Amino acid sequence: MNNPFKLNTKTTWCPGCGNFSILECLNQTLESLSLTPQDVLVVSGIGQAAKLPHYLHAHGMNTLHGRAVPAAMGAHVANPKLKLILTSGDGDTYGEGGNHLLHGIRRNLDIVHMVHDNQVYGLTKGQGSPTTAFGQVTRLQYDGMKSDPLNPMAFAISIGCGFVARSFSGDPEHLKSVLKAAMAYKGYALIDILQPCVSFNQVNTFKWYKDRVFKLPETYDPHDKVRAFEMAQLFGDEGIPIGILYEETKTDFLGRFNHLEKPLVQYDRSPKAVESLLDELL
Amino acid sequence: MKKTIVIAGAAGEGINTAAQFVERMVKEKGLYFLSYKNYMSRVRGGYNFTTLTVSDIPVHSICEEADFFLALNDEATQSARAHMAPNGMIATTEARTGEGIVSLKSEALAAIKNKNSGTMAGVGAIAAYLGFDKENLSHLEQAKWSEAINQQNAEAAALGYDLFKAVEHPAWQLKTPEKPQIMLNGNTAVALGAIAAGAGFYCAYPMAPSTGIMAYLMKKQKETHMLVEQAEDEIAAMMAAIGAASNGVRAMTGTSGGGFSLMVEALGFAAVSEVPLVACNVQRPGPATGLPTRTEQADLLFTLFASQGEFARIVLAPTSVSDAFYTTFRAFNLAEKYQVPVLILTDQYLADSTVTTDRFNTEALKIERYVQAAPIDDYKRYDFESYIGNRKYPGIDSQSVIMTDSHVHDVYGHVSEAKDVTIALKKKMMHKMTMILSDLNQPELVGVSDYTHLLIAWGSTAGVVREAVQLLNDNGQKTAALCFSDIYPMAENVLDDYMKPGITLVNVEGNATNQFGKLLRMETGVKYTHSINRYDGRPFTAKGIMQSMEVIINE
Ligand SMILES: Cc1ncc(C[n+]2csc(CCOP(=O)(O)OP(=O)(O)O)c2C)c(N)n1
Numbered sequence: 016m017n018n019p020f021k022l023n024t025k026t027t028w029c030p031g032c033g034n035f036s037i038l039e040c041l042n043q044t045l046e047s048l049s050l051t052p053q054d055v056l057v058v059s060g061i062g063q064a065a066k067l068p069h070y071l072h073a074h075g076m077n078t079l080h081g082r083a084v085p086a087a088m089g090a091h092v093a094n095p096k097l098k099l100i101l102t103s104g105d106g107d108t109y110g111e112g113g114n115h116l117l118h119g120i121r122r123n124l125d126i127v128h129m130v131h132d133n134q135v136y137g138l139t140k141g142q143g144s145p146t147t148a149f150g151q152v153t154r155l156q157y158d159g160m161k162s163d164p165l166n167p168m169a170f171a172i173s174i175g176c177g178f179v180a181r182s183f184s185g186d187p188e189h190l191k192s193v194l195k196a197a198m199a200y201k202g203y204a205l206i207d208i209l210q211p212c213v214s215f216n217q218v219n220t221f222k223w224y225k226d227r228v229f230k231l232p233e234t235y236d237p238h239d240k241v242r243a244f245e246m247a248q249l250f251g252d253e254g255i256p257i258g259i260l261y262e263e264t265k266t267d268f269l270g271r272f273n274h275l276e277k278p279l280v281q282y283d284r285s286p287k288a289v290e291s292l293l294d295e296l297l
Numbered sequence: 298m299k300k301t302i303v304i305a306g307a308a309g310e311g312i313n314t315a316a317q318f319v320e321r322m323v324k325e326k327g328l329y330f331l332s333y334k335n336y337m338s339r340v341r342g343g344y345n346f347t348t349l350t351v352s353d354i355p356v357h358s359i360c361e362e363a364d365f366f367l368a369l370n371d372e373a374t375q376s377a378r379a380h381m382a383p384n385g386m387i388a389t390t391e392a393r394t395g396e397g398i399v400s401l402k403s404e405a406l407a408a409i410k411n412k413n414s415g416t417m418a419g420v421g422a423i424a425a426y427l428g429f430d431k432e433n434l435s436h437l438e439q440a441k442w443s444e445a446i447n448q449q450n451a452e453a454a455a456l457g458y459d460l461f462k463a464v465e466h467p468a469w470q471l472k473t474p475e476k477p478q479i480m481l482n483g484n485t486a487v488a489l490g491a492i493a494a495g496a497g498f499y500c501a502y503p504m505a506p507s508t509g510i511m512a513y514l515m516k517k518q519k520e521t522h523m524l525v526e527q528a529e530d531e532i533a534a535m536m537a538a539i540g541a542a543s544n545g546v547r548a549m550t551g552t553s554g555g556g557f558s559l560m561v562e563a564l565g566f567a568a569v570s571e572v573p574l575v576a577c578n579v580q581r582p583g584p585a586t587g588l589p590t591r592t593e594q595a596d597l598l599f600t601l602f603a604s605q606g607e608f609a610r611i612v613l614a615p616t617s618v619s620d621a622f623y624t625t626f627r628a629f630n631l632a633e634k635y636q637v638p639v640l641i642l643t644d645q646y647l648a649d650s651t652v653t654t655d656r657f658n659t660e661a662l663k664i665e666r667y668v669q670a671a672p673i674d675d676y677k678r679y680d681f682e683s684y685i686g687n688r689k690y691p692g693i694d695s696q697s698v699i700m701t702d703s704h705v706h707d708v709y710g711h712v713s714e715a716k717d718v719t720i721a722l723k724k725k726m727m728h729k730m731t732m733i734l735s736d737l738n739q740p741e742l743v744g745v746s747d748y749t750h751l752l753i754a755w756g757s758t759a760g761v762v763r764e765a766v767q768l769l770n771d772n773g774q775k776t777a778a779l780c781f782s783d784i785y786p787m788a789e790n791v792l793d794d795y796m797k798p799g800i801t802l803v804n805v806e807g808n809a810t811n812q813f814g815k816l817l818r819m820e821t822g823v824k825y826t827h828s829i830n831r832y833d834g835r836p837f838t839a840k841g842i843m844q845s846m847e848v849i850i851n852e
Pocket residue numbers: 061062063064065080103104105106107108131133135136137138139144
């Protein structure tokens with residue numbers, strides 16, 4: 016049987032881009048969970064990565080640059096029955112949308128947030144992103160980046176994200192296993208996916224990542240926050256750990272509102288609802 | 298018959314409490330009032346006052362001259378004189394006497410060891426001034442206070458009542474109540490309109506003077522089965538509302554100009570993705586931080602044209618508290634009918650004015666969703682030929698897959714750069730503007746039909762202008778006012794029925810640049826010749842407009 020999520024559309028991604036593998040891994044994971052396209056809502060911002068909702072068959076929202084997280088929140092409170100996936104770039108997520116990420120995590124939205132981290136702005140042709148290394152030369156920053164790079168994993172752990180993981184588009188089996196675990200997690204699951212951009216990042220290439228990533232050992236306990244924070248410091252020549260760095264069970268956003276018995280979208284509403292409120296104003 | 302009570306003092310001295318007690322008594326008497334807080338943007342201190350205009354007919358305008366002035370400290374007592382109507386009375390909590398001044402101080406009052414006793418004595422004095430029975434003072438307790446405090450307050454109020462009763466003051470005749478009145482402010486009316494319309498989600502970021510909408514909805518979210526969330530910023534607030542609205546839940550956000558500035562990109566997203574979004578901009582003076590707790594009507598053209606590109610939107614500006622309820626209700630039906638953002642434009646004056654008004658009638662209100670629930674083969678979410686009723690959202694049926702997109706997109710919501718698609722999408726958005734016109738209300742004409750002067754007003758100013766026209770015509774003038782509540786889109790011929798040879802057109806607006814006047818000229822080609830503007834952060838008054846009109850008429 017064909018994968019129901021697969022669409023035969025042409026993409027506007029460059030040949031060799033890491034995004035293809037991410038899309039394929041997502042399609043396969045969704046199918047492996049026996050979900051249908053009608054069960055899934057894929058939300059994104061704007062960027063190369065954020066085009067993904069147009070390239071698979073499921074409900075989609077291609078929103079604005081940096082604004083996918085709050086849009087996803089609104090969608091989620093309206094209809095939590097939809098499996099919510101957010102897929103966007105490092106610039107979108109950590110730059111323009113940084114504030115929303117912070118607060119989305121604080122709310123603990125039940126979401127799988129995949130960050131296609133190519134350490135560069137792809138769509139706008141090669142400017143530095145929040146994860147571009149200090150001093151790295153880009154098409155814009157000819158004299159090198161003057162800001163320190165963000166460490167998204169340490170950031171997420173420190174602000175209380177309950178599922179913090181890293182994977183690599185060049186290791187589809189690993190990515191699928193992390194995705195599957197994220198889908199099973201109830202709460203904010205952030206996955207930073209190392210994704211080579213063949214056109215605009217000549218430093219963090221497929222080989223660069225391949226030579227540095229290593230899988231977290233089976234003995235690694237993702238519930239140890241201090242150890243996770245330590246692990247999250249590793250990036251670059253000392254190696255890049257991939258896998259679930261941190262995991263913690265906590266009540267998700269909608270679980271914190273006990274006055275709703277069903278999804279908002281299922282309530283039948285009537286103007287008569289104001290009558291008792293008007294009585295109070297008499 | 299109309300009486301204006303002013304209660305003045307520093308923040309923290311009980312102005313609000315006193316005003317609430319007086320409002321409650323006035324309402325129990327079945328009288329109409331409009332009460333407006335004039336407060337500075339700080340929590341303690343400053344010079345603040347509340348103006349309460351009481352009448353036996355609905356009140357739209359405050360009055361700046363006090364018939365009764367309650368001064369809660371020395372500064373207020375000293376400035377009272379400048380605010381008095383002829384024969385007005387001043388009551389003060391200070392030890393001061395003189396022509397028209399009554400000190401509320403007494404040994405008995407001093408014996409009540411309670412910081413609010415002076416304020417409560419003032420409430421008693423107001424009751425006596427308005428000719429209420431002493432009985433009316435008996436309901437003044439507040440549940441959140443201890444019994445002992447409530448008891449002390451009642452005693453203080455009774456002392457003030459007796460003291461003032463003995464003072465000679467003008468009497469006035471009260472009529473008996475006709476039907477129960479509800480009491481609320483403009484922000485609560487907007488919130489109730491949203492609840493009546495079946496809103497399920499409200500998301501906003503606190504910003505005066507809009508916060509009251511969120512506060513009311515939050516307090517009621519359990520019984521209304523809503524979810525109310527404080528966003529991290531206004532961009533998130535509007536994006537979240539769009540997220541919910543595109544998934545089948547009526548959703549709304551609210552803010553003031555600064556926050557609306559942040560929402561601008563999201564507004565265009567709602568438009569191009571045909572999401573029925575409702576947003577309220579409660580105006581305060583700008584630019585930037587401006588005057589947080591004061592009023593202005595200077596965001597009109599910004600609200601009308603905010604966001605890049607060209608798209609369809611609806612702008613509605615309720616003229617009264619009651620209109621704010623019905624207009625907000627309508628906003629949701631219009632948003633879903635035309636799948637456009639609907640912007641409700643109020644202002645601090647309307648938002649923070651508490652009035653008594655006739656109970657809202659929900660009989661005629663009908664929630665209309667304009668959705669397509671049945672599965673359709675090859676469903677086209679953005680069919681360029683289909684305008685009304687073709688709306689689906691994720692989960693509405695078991696087969697459709699819905700794409701919501703911010704680009705120029707094809708009928709399925711997928712990005713397209715094709716010329717014909719670009720044109721078709723544009724044409725659809727433009728044609729919506731024409732279609733919407735048939736659903737918008739005409740402006741309301743008030744005053745005499747053989748007018749020599751026609752005043753033009755919109756939003757909360759229209760309410761005030763209505764009273765000004767009455768005053769002018771009572772003085773023998775022939776004036777009328779055209780009051781706009783539905784603002785945009787605007788029909789080219791909107792003025793045709795009202796423009797007569799020889800009349801003078803006077804534009805009245807709470808801004809310096811006559812934004813509505815400019816809009817009228819742009820859309821109809823008609824230009825006003827005179828204008829009355831106010832932009833000191835304070836609301837218009839009927840008397841002020843009348844005086845400006847007299848100058849214009851006598852030119
Ligand atoms: C408000 C706004 N600012 C800027 C842009 C231009 N823009 C589009 S995508 C992008 C950055 C994309 O980088 P990233 O999120 O890392 O995605 P990638 O293309 O690398 O996948 C920018 C700056 C925009 N669309 N909207």
